[in-house]
Amino acid sequence: MLALALTKPPKGATMITIREQIDQLTDAGLPDAAEAVRALRAFVFGSVAVEVQQSGWADPEVDEWVRRDERADVDFERGLDALLKGLQT
Numbered sequence: 151m152l153a154l155a156l157t158k159p160p161k162g163a164t165m166i167t168i169r170e171q172i173d174q175l176t177d178a179g180l181p182d183a184a185e186a187v188r189a190l191r192a193f194v195f196g197s198v199a200v201e202v203q204q205s206g207w208a209d210p211e212v213d214e215w216v217r218r219d220e221r222a223d224v225d226f227e228r229g230l231d232a233l234l235k236g237l238q239t
Contacts, residue, residue: 152202156195186237193233197226 160168168187175183201222 152195152198156199180237189233189237193229197222197229 168191171187172183175186180186204222
């Protein structure tokens, strides 16, 4: 599913949701709301891709999915906080 999300442009309900997010951020006064939504989506997709890669989940040789990096949640939160602070400036 991740590969599909990363290689195909959003359509249908996903595109409507993205448009709604952009409208909400614009209404809240964010100057470049479309860029902010793109940055947030890129951050989330990138974080998921890294976690999937590190987990061994996509490796057919792995019998059981194991979360290999227990700091992933902390790293995600720290990165998200930094991104949001950057968008606020």
